[in-house]
Amino acid sequence: xxxxxxxxxxxxxxxxxxxxxxxxxxxxxxxxxxxxxxxxxxxxxxxxxxxxxxxxxxxxxxxxxxxxxxxxxxxxxxxxxxxxxxxxxxxxxxxxxxxxxxxxxxxxxxxxxxxxxxxxxxxxxxxxxxxxxxxxxxxxxxxxxxxxxxxxxxxxxxxxxxxxxxxxxxxxxxxxxxxxxxxxxxxxxxxxxxxxxxxxxxxxxxxxxxxxxxxxxxxxxxxxxxxxxxxxxxxxxxxxxxxxxxxxxxxxxxxxxxxxxxxxxxxxxxxxxxxxxxxxxxxxxxxxxxxxxxxxxxxxxxxxxxxxxxxxxxxxxxxxxxxxxxxxxxxxxxxxxxxxxxxxxxxxxxxxxxxxxxxxxxxxxxxxxxxxxxxxxxxxxxxxxxxxxxxxxxxxxxxxxxxxxxxxxxxxxxxxxxxxxxxxxxxxxxxxxxxxxxxxxxxxxx
Amino acid sequence: xxxxxxxxxxxxxxxxxxxxxxxxxxxxxxxxxxxxxxxxxxxxxxxxxxxxxxxxxxxxxxxxxxxxxxxxxxxxxxxxxxxxxxxxxxxxxxxxxxxxxxxxxxxxxxxxxxxxxxxxxxxxxxxxxxxxxxxxxxxxxxxxxxxxxxxxxxxxxxxxxxxxxxxxxxxxxxxxxxxxxxxxxxxxxxxxxxxxxxxxxxxxxxxxxxxxxxxxxxxxxxxxxxxxxxxxxxxxxxxxxxxxxxxxxxxxxxxxxxxxxxxxxxxxxxxxxxxxxxxxxxxxxxxxxxxxxxxxxxxxxxxxxxxxxxxxxxxxxxxxxxxxxxxxxxxxxxxxxxxxxxxxxxxxxxxxxxxxxxxxxxxxxxxxxxxxxxxxxxxxxxxxxxxxxxxxxxxxxxxxxxxxxxxxxxxxxxxxxxxxxxxxxxxxxxxxxxxxxxxxxxxxxx
Numbered sequence: 001x002x003x004x005x006x007x008x009x010x011x012x013x014x015x016x017x018x019x020x021x022x023x024x025x026x027x028x029x030x031x032x033x034x035x036x037x038x039x040x041x042x043x044x045x046x047x048x049x050x051x052x053x054x055x056x057x058x059x060x061x062x063x064x065x066x067x068x069x070x071x072x073x074x075x076x077x078x079x080x081x082x083x084x085x086x087x088x089x090x091x092x093x094x095x096x097x098x099x100x101x102x103x104x105x106x107x108x109x110x111x112x113x114x115x116x117x118x119x120x121x122x123x124x125x126x127x128x129x130x131x132x133x134x135x136x137x138x139x140x141x142x143x144x145x146x147x148x149x150x151x152x153x154x155x156x157x158x159x160x161x162x163x164x165x166x167x168x169x170x171x172x173x174x175x176x177x178x179x180x181x182x183x184x185x186x187x188x189x190x191x192x193x194x195x196x197x198x199x200x201x202x203x204x205x206x207x208x209x210x211x212x213x214x215x216x217x218x219x220x221x222x223x224x225x226x227x228x229x230x231x232x233x234x235x236x237x238x239x240x241x242x243x244x245x246x247x248x249x250x251x252x253x254x255x256x257x258x259x260x261x262x263x264x265x266x267x268x269x270x271x272x273x274x275x276x277x278x279x280x281x282x283x284x285x286x287x288x289x290x291x292x293x294x295x296x297x298x299x300x301x302x303x304x305x306x307x308x309x310x311x312x313x314x315x316x317x318x319x320x321x322x323x324x325x326x327x328x329x330x331x332x333x334x335x336x337x338x339x340x341x342x343x344x345x346x347x348x349x350x351x352x353x354x355x356x357x358x359x360x361x362x363x364x365x366x367x368x369x370x371x372x373x374x375x376x377x378x379x380x381x382x383x384x385x386x387x388x389x390x391x392x393x394x395x396x397x398x399x400x401x402x403x404x405x406x407x408x409x410x411x412x413x414x415x416x417x418x419x420x421x422x423x424x425x426x427x428x429x430x431x432x433x434x435x436x437x438x439x440x441x442x443x444x445x446x
Numbered sequence: 447x448x449x450x451x452x453x454x455x456x457x458x459x460x461x462x463x464x465x466x467x468x469x470x471x472x473x474x475x476x477x478x479x480x481x482x483x484x485x486x487x488x489x490x491x492x493x494x495x496x497x498x499x500x501x502x503x504x505x506x507x508x509x510x511x512x513x514x515x516x517x518x519x520x521x522x523x524x525x526x527x528x529x530x531x532x533x534x535x536x537x538x539x540x541x542x543x544x545x546x547x548x549x550x551x552x553x554x555x556x557x558x559x560x561x562x563x564x565x566x567x568x569x570x571x572x573x574x575x576x577x578x579x580x581x582x583x584x585x586x587x588x589x590x591x592x593x594x595x596x597x598x599x600x601x602x603x604x605x606x607x608x609x610x611x612x613x614x615x616x617x618x619x620x621x622x623x624x625x626x627x628x629x630x631x632x633x634x635x636x637x638x639x640x641x642x643x644x645x646x647x648x649x650x651x652x653x654x655x656x657x658x659x660x661x662x663x664x665x666x667x668x669x670x671x672x673x674x675x676x677x678x679x680x681x682x683x684x685x686x687x688x689x690x691x692x693x694x695x696x697x698x699x700x701x702x703x704x705x706x707x708x709x710x711x712x713x714x715x716x717x718x719x720x721x722x723x724x725x726x727x728x729x730x731x732x733x734x735x736x737x738x739x740x741x742x743x744x745x746x747x748x749x750x751x752x753x754x755x756x757x758x759x760x761x762x763x764x765x766x767x768x769x770x771x772x773x774x775x776x777x778x779x780x781x782x783x784x785x786x787x788x789x790x791x792x793x794x795x796x797x798x799x800x801x802x803x804x805x806x807x808x809x810x811x812x813x814x815x816x817x818x819x820x821x822x823x824x825x826x827x828x829x830x831x832x833x834x835x836x837x838x839x840x841x842x843x844x845x846x847x848x849x850x851x852x853x854x855x856x857x858x859x860x861x862x863x864x865x866x867x868x869x870x871x872x873x874x875x876x877x878x879x880x881x882x883x884x885x886x887x888x889x890x891x892x
Binding site for chain 1: 469471472473480481485493494495497498503507665728730733741742743746752753758759761765766797810811845
């Protein structure tokens with residue numbers, strides 16, 4: 001393995017401008033898009049800042065960020081109204097408030113935009129053809145607000161409009177080609193999703209691979225109980241070294257890792273079903289369609305996924321899955337016996353070769369001392385591998401319990417086909433309280 | 447109506463800390479939550495800043511923001527690992543890097559947290575009981591990372607953990623009561639959700655009520671096709687004036703408004719079913735369980751919602767909903783006839799008195815000239831009101847089409863029970879392309 005070059009990548013900052021962003025009325029998604037694009041272009045993104053539609057605040061932010069970054073990309077504040085102040089702020093800094101000039105190209109684009117829509121341009125829109133004398137226009141083909149490019153000292157500044165469908169094409173067509181460093185540092189990224197283990201327990205498995213400053217860098221982030229693992233290699237052979245590091249990480253975190261993060265747990269299960277020639281059905285009580293919804297969110301899922309039942313009432317479980325009323329009366333709807341019967345019924349009635357079933361107490365009501373809120377039984381029936389069930393007690397509120405139950409069911413089904421040990425799921429965070437169920441999964445043929 | 451007092455509100459800034467936020471790996475939603483909460487507590491939020499897990503950057507951000515705001519709330523960087531540096535940054539600023547002290551309450555909370563889960567605390571977690579000498583601990587009952595409260599000069603600083611389910615309870619229990627100005631301006635807020643109309647069309651219905659600077663203030667925000675309407679009244683009689691304004695707004699936007707925004711479209715439909723003595727079932731094809739998932743996300747939905755079928759394959763539609771193979775062969779699975787038969791079958795086989803059915807082309811594949819991607823048929827069968835169906839062509843990608851289809855189905859079912867004109871849904875944004883289906887809903891008894 002070649003030692004990476006120690007090249008310091010250029011730095012970038014992102015400035016979002018708008019009252020609606022600072023006030024929380026609108027969630028800013030541009031920052032994230034810009035971060036990812038700038039990183040891929042070889043930049044070290046060091047700060048995001050969001051300020052109001054206030055001239056002094058915008059000026060101060062540009063000046064302060066220009067002191068720490070080699071590139072600033074701003075979004076917002078380029079509209080035609082009085083509270084659109086980005087142009088004026090830039091003019092204040094680079095041209096000392098001199099009169100702005102009408103840009104011929106911008107003016108033509110504006111005229112064309114309105115003419116093409118059969119609309120008369122309001123006088124107020126003429127402001128959008130103005131630019132500071134030392135700035136250059138960035139053409140906008142999706143809207144009326146052109147962008148601006150300029151320099152503040154040694155820092156290159158690009159001002160783009162706020163709407164993503166205008167901003168992103170301008171970023172890709174103009175800004176990124178201009179800022180991408182000549183002979184840019186090679187950066188290779190690899191990502192893996194994992195489920196069934198907490199973030200700190202995953203970090204333990206990764207050990208010194210996560211040491212800060214190590215090359216390639218390995219990091220983790222958690223969202224909705226899915227812990228994603230990223231490998232970033234920089235410099236010569238970045239791609240090969242990122243691959244090697246990811247291979248080592250996958251070995252360290254098996255069987256929790258499931259796929260590149262852009263793929264979901266559901267799509268990984270569907271792929272596993274395809275590989276093993278299985279078709280899939282669901283029988284959902286407390287998750288109420290959530291597992292089906294996750295599976296059908298995957299384009300092309302219909303070759304594997306047949307469908308299923310949302311058996312929220314006991315009557316539905318009995319009438320359509322063939323769960324006997326006596327069984328429910330004896331063991332309860334939230335029980336090993338019920339979910340096993342549900343999974344077997346789902347296969348029998350759908351013709352699928354693998355079925356997932358769930359029944360639980362999602363809360364906030366319905367909990368008892370014996371079956372507290374969070375208690376969820378997950379059943380699996382496979383026409384070749386038999387039936388099994390496990391009990392979990394998931395922490396959190398109704399939404400969290402349901403989400404965790406659905407994803408746990410997907411991971412368990414995937415593990416079943418791969419021959420992984422089902423008792424490993426969540427074992428490190430103690431979310432299985434039923435050690436008997438966890439460590440001696442029942443297996444029977446139906 | 448009394449004129450509101452002209453008081454200059456105190457200023458606040460929000461600092462988000464974490465590589466994953468700056469790098470764009472994770473979308474920061476805390477900033478928005480904090481902005482809204484701080485505004486409601488009477489603050490003028492003037493800036494958000496996001497910095498890396500870098501000691502110097504965190505120190506610089508705290509110092510710079512402390513110069514412009516009377517309150518700073520930070521999130522993130524309080525975990526147990528080496529890249530959690532918020533505590534050290536604060537210690538650098540307020541205690542000149544003096545040795546930190548173990549906080550007795552924080553230590554007890556940590557011990558209790560691990561003991562309650564039957565887990566042994568790793569040595570690394572002990573760091574989380576440390577605090578700078580001049581800081582105070584903010585207890586965290588949902589996780590292991592306590593928060594910190596301190597002052598930098600005249601600025602009050604509150605450091606909270608990043609995960610929203612830990613951060614939000616700490617914000618509400620500790621931070622907001624501490625920072626809310628004594629004798630704060632009376633503020634009353636009312637919120638309404640709406641669905642089936644675009645944001646700008648809703649603004650047209652509201653007219654001058656949305657004029658900037660008007661009191662009470664009326665604003666809208668859109669998320670996931672749901673447009674929320676907020677009324678904020680300030681000063682004397684705020685509550686009564688907010689109620690009166692909301693009543694007027696509800697009249698202006700009927701029938702699109704469905705409930706206070708904290709309630710969902712699904713819970714509004716469930717309430718409508720209760721009021722009309724209906725029980726509910728679903729038969730989902732392209733939404734694949736999403737409608738069931740939305741309905742069962744509502745606590746206590748089981749008194750109304752019986753369950754349903756995810757009939758992703760034609761075989762499932764035929765075997766379990768009684769849709770005839772000839773009908774599907776003649777009209778296709780995505781057709782008026784199929785969704786009407788699905789809805790009727792769902793009632794007949796579940797015993798529910800109202801059923802919702804959906805079949806469509808969610809994409810990205812499967813579109814044809816006649817039935818392009820986004821084409822969705824929604825059927826309703828009510829044992830008293832008969833059967834009807836409508837066709838939509840929703841814009842956007844697979845997720846958006848499915849989400850829009852599910853919510854449209856919920857709103858249409860709600861309108862059916864309320865006797866509203868189904869042709870009004872999305873009429874102002876042209877998302878129904880089948881005018882015949884829209885304006886002459888078939889009605890038949892089954």
